[in-house]
Amino acid sequence: MPTFTMRIFRGDTARGEFRDYRVEAEEGMVVLDVIHRVQATQAPDLAVRWNCKAGKCGSCSAEVDGRPRLMCMTRMELFSEREPVTVAPIRAFPLIRDLVTDVSFNFEKAKTIPPLRLKPPEPDGTYRMMQEDIDRIQEFHKCIECFLCQDVCHVIRDHEENKRAFAGPRVFIKVASLEMHPLDTRDRTEFVRATASVGLCNITKCCTEVCPEGIHITDNAIIPLKERMADSFDPIVWLLRKFRGQTTQPA
């Protein structure tokens, strides 16, 4: 059985350091298994947040060898026994202890999103949506809220002061899923511009790169939102809408 050196961050905001643990890993083990083994045998108070261990709940986000990942979906076969494997907490958020951070920032931002406002139903009282109407937003609904995109986004990761204004990729895909919802009647472009500050995003795509669900956050959500915002000050679009008599209700 291969033996790895796990270099795990231990500590709190006052004092923290990387400590090495030697752990055996069996075939097919993931980083979270190895962390649990450390917990059960060497460091019972090692703090780690996890739930499903199957890549569905998005709890076990961490930075493995400097890259934001789900620990439960990162196989040990990726790493070499010869070098230590570094496991650090996600660094964009306040630390609670060891590998656990306080991610309430994301829940606070989520509350600001203007919710769905439905069209009136069909004459028979039901709602109809075609598969092609929802294919695009079903991709966004795959989000497991692991917040790795929020963690890796340099707008807030490297510039704490932007946390007040900037909502982050997770919020943008949620907004995009509402904006493109076939039954929704709300216009969120002003929210996207002013409250969520999409302008701070410079589309450098790290959110897409780290998304464990493979959601094309930048191409399919953020850029379309930027384009929808551009519509609002594009004179050609404005004229076309006037011509067709289209209106949307503001958020």
Add this chain to the structure above:
Amino acid sequence: MANADYETHEHDVIVIGAGGAGLRAAIEAAAQGVSVGLVCKSLLGKAHTVMAEGGIAAALGNVWPEDNWQVHFRDTMRGGKMLNNWRMAQLHAQEAPERVLELERWGALFDRTKDGRILQRDFGGHRYARLAHVGDRTGLEMIRTLQYHGIHQGIDVYMECTIARLLKDGERVSGAVGYWRPHGKVVLFKAKAIVLATGGIGKAWKITSNSWEYTGDGHALALWAGADLIDMEFVQFHPTGMVWPPSVRGILVTEGVRGDGGMLKNNQGERFMFNYIPEFFKGETADNEEEADRWYDDKRNNRRTPDLLPRDEVARAINAEMKAGRGSPHGGVYLDIASRRTADYIRKRLPSMYHQFKELAGVDITKEPMEVGPTCHYVMGGVRVDADSTAATVPGLFAAGEVAGGMHGSNRLGGNSLSDLLVFGRRAGLHAALYAKDFGGALTVDAGQVDAVARELVEPLARVGGENPYAIQADLQETMQSLVGLIRTERELEEALRKLEALKARAKRVRVEGGRTYNPGWHTALDLRSLLAVAECCALAALERKESRGGHTRDDHPYTDDQWGKVNVVLRLKNGTLQLSREPLPEMPGELRALFQERK
């Protein structure tokens, strides 16, 4: 009353657990205009509901117009081997369609039929394609929809907060004491009504699809508060969990794989399920491969494939194949969808199964069969409730979802869990709010009770010498796995009870290293109490029921016994000791009984 050592929050209704049932309850209670607190052990939206894959069973009749609540009711009762609380099964079947449509109005995006309605898929035990679904991540869709709807309803959410004890004022509940997992401080919730929506007990077994949270908290809280538990012997082993590699053993493989065309095979390539069709289901199950294959496209003229028998039947069949030496190399059987469906179809219908096998096992399910075996999945038993109001036997206490008993009888059909959460979550929220509104008099909490719980919580941190909580937990899981598993015998159950006594003694001496800030060792030590309580309930009830039925199979009593079909095994605490009794099932009215006479 104010105490400097702990913070206090007061609400009309406190909901414990923020999975499907808890969120739905909180939303409904808030809609009644009462103040609601929602307390959950994990972050919001991480509850076990996200793991549900296949779908929500509801007789919408979008795919098969023949479907209606009566058919769904009948399927549910037959799946539960008639041990279900008939009234719960009836309400469930009647109200599920409206709950699903309501979810859609709140933003859920189910897969669509060609005419733009909600698509429904086949699942075990359901006569018609009935499960509203989103690929194989229906639970995620459901919890996210409820979560985002809920955050705009004025509900106070207390995340990463574990409830350790319910408090009582005389006979009725008056609050709950717990601790914050992040910083370990004690917190008191005062409430007129409490809804338990804590889920199940699967973490008592070693091979389980359940997460760390499933430590039977709600079952134990109710028991300690004097409520009745019923049917605790019925534990569902899902027939298809992953078996390889070892570290993912037990992770769920959705029944949707079989619903969408997957076949179970043994190492001879034989579709063995045809050899395990029980008498009870003979009339509605295909007995040859040709008919079973035709059934996928023509349900009117063909009988259902035995691959989609209820879960208890399939789990036992897989177990028997493995024992007979016809299993796969890693101790399972094969589940093959690749030879029936195209790669595109599989990736579209089962994206997370594809991803899960690819990432975790290095298996491409569009090309190769999966290896699967039974995994502990769900407990049918739970808090005894009134069907219409979900009220437990303790005034002010309500329960919904997996923690409540009765709805599923001895075995739950796939897809009936998510609908159960919605139907009874809503009812629990409604009736808890009504109870709180009617509540007369002042809400009093005995500070002495709070202090006692607070002291008890920190004991493991203060102890010198004593045992590692992880070791005790592992031994408990090993015990339940080997002695109170899928197949049980009197001798093994008695041995399990002896071992559980020893484990209880060890748990009293558990010692935790480190402090109170996010200390998983401490959390594990505290969870041992509820885990041991529910394990004991399960073993005791299993020893009592001397027959085989649904999720309870006794090797020494292999047949179903009609006398046992008329009673629930009930457990309650009296003066600190666990008491067990057999109590009659509520009797089904004649017009519903008639549904089981007609034959087709």
Add this chain to the structure above:
Amino acid sequence: MNGHAVSQARPPIAAAHLRKDTWWALPLAVVGVLTSFIVYSTWAALQNAHYFVAPYLSPFYSPCLSKSCLHLTLGRGLPEFTVPIIGVVSPALLILWGPALFRLTCYYYRKAYYRSFWLAPVACAVRDVKAGYTGETRFPLILQNFHRYAWYVAVVFIVFLTWDAILAFRFPDGFGIGVGTLVMWLNVILLAGYTFSCHSCRHICGGHVDVFSKSPTRYTLWHVISRLNERHPMYAWLSLGSVGLTDLYIRLVSMGVIRDLRLL
């Protein structure tokens, strides 16, 4: 929701990053390629010679609008009106701002140069070099949002380049195909691939629609463009290469360094 942070401080980890892979290689390569292209194209645009050899016109000089052009795209050039400098300097300068602006404001190139030149961020989970950051919220970067106008211009260029490629069949002795013809067609195809896989194009053509089932044509268009859009970065690089190499090919033929092989 109850935030209950122990404190607001981040994990006390000083390192700017903990990555062990060669994260710097890609941005470095981007710097190399983009710099080489800018240097070459500027030189080529300023040379004001060797951009035409019958029947091939370099894409850097198309459409050739100045009267002094060696090749007159529209049959005749602009009158040598009041800008005497045109003709002396280079007709390329009349038109190159168009494609340049399209690439400059392109969603993909923005990613590439923000990462490799701006170093914000140079790679994922690697700390930004500069302390302050305002993204695209202020002038001049806020103008990036006008990318769609650059796209409209770029479409016009595709029309001209297609015309040039058609003219590339017309040799002095009549219809023919040379290696140069193929080079010019490949270039047009790659440039069209790049232009029509653009994110703004995707939005304008259908992305703005919320109920696709009620606009089937726009849905089909959006669907096709979405497929192309997945390869937008690939087209961005291939067309950058092809446009430079097409110019180089024509230039070398024109200078007599190489001979164009006549295929037909």
